[in-house]
Amino acid sequence: xxxxxxxxxxxxxxxxxxxxxxxxxxxxxxxxxxxxxxxxxxxxxxxxxxxxxxxxxxxxxxxxxxxxxxxxxxxxxxxxxxxxxxxxxxxxxxxxxxxxxxxxxxx
Amino acid sequence: xxxxxxxxxxxxxxxxxxxxxxxxxxxxxxxxxxxxxxxxxxxxxxxxxxxxxxxxxxxxxxxxxxxxxxxxxxxxxxxxxxxxxxxxxxxxxxxxxxxxxxxxxxxxxxxxx
Numbered sequence: 001x002x003x004x005x006x007x008x009x010x011x012x013x014x015x016x017x018x019x020x021x022x023x024x025x026x027x028x029x030x031x032x033x034x035x036x037x038x039x040x041x042x043x044x045x046x047x048x049x050x051x052x053x054x055x056x057x058x059x060x061x062x063x064x065x066x067x068x069x070x071x072x073x074x075x076x077x078x079x080x081x082x083x084x085x086x087x088x089x090x091x092x093x094x095x096x097x098x099x100x101x102x103x104x105x106x107x
Numbered sequence: 108x109x110x111x112x113x114x115x116x117x118x119x120x121x122x123x124x125x126x127x128x129x130x131x132x133x134x135x136x137x138x139x140x141x142x143x144x145x146x147x148x149x150x151x152x153x154x155x156x157x158x159x160x161x162x163x164x165x166x167x168x169x170x171x172x173x174x175x176x177x178x179x180x181x182x183x184x185x186x187x188x189x190x191x192x193x194x195x196x197x198x199x200x201x202x203x204x205x206x207x208x209x210x211x212x213x214x215x216x217x218x219x220x
Contacts, residue, residue, distance in 0.1 A: 044211045097151070
């Protein structure tokens with residue numbers, strides 16, 4: 001599985017867009033980009049995934065660069081309940097979790 | 108749908124005791140897996156299964172056994188608990204195939220004293 005690099009922590013004001021970056025320069029052609037989040041000590045929650053194209057669902061948008069070496073998860077209007085650790089995972093099979101980005105949403 | 112159900116939610120064991128962590132899913136998912144999460148760290152894969160009767164080791168399998176007799180259930184057995192196994196354990200499931208999201212349980216917090 002490709003290695004990913006994420007910032008350790010980020011802050012975002014409530015109501016603003018949260019843009020979480022992820023570098024995955026060694027990604028292979030058959031590997032997907034997944035995003036999960038973990039709120040406090042709960043089980044991880046699936047957010048979104050993509051292969052090549054940008055994706056959007058009710059939770060977030062995923063922007064993947066044309067060379068697929070990096071991606072950005074966008075939470076369009078962050079709320080306090082979006083405070084969590086966000087994991088970017090690149091894989092063609094099993095999920096391997098790093099330490100993720102701790103997003104703190106503030107008033 | 109209940110999703111992925113883990114029991115118990117909390118457990119304290121003495122060193123050397125054995126126990127089974129239960130995981131059940133009602134989504135007819137073929138793939139099930141167990142992770143452990145130590146404080147301040149990401150999740151690490153212990154064992155996984157791609158279907159009934161098929162299991163395989165993950166990143167940190169030592170000290171744990173699994174079996175998969177049904178599609179729904181994937182229990183994790185601790186053979187002889189050690190303090191190093193103090194952790195939060197998560198079970199997850201998904202359908203096989205490309206690009207499917209995993210559903211995680213709410214976790215079992217295990218303390219070995």
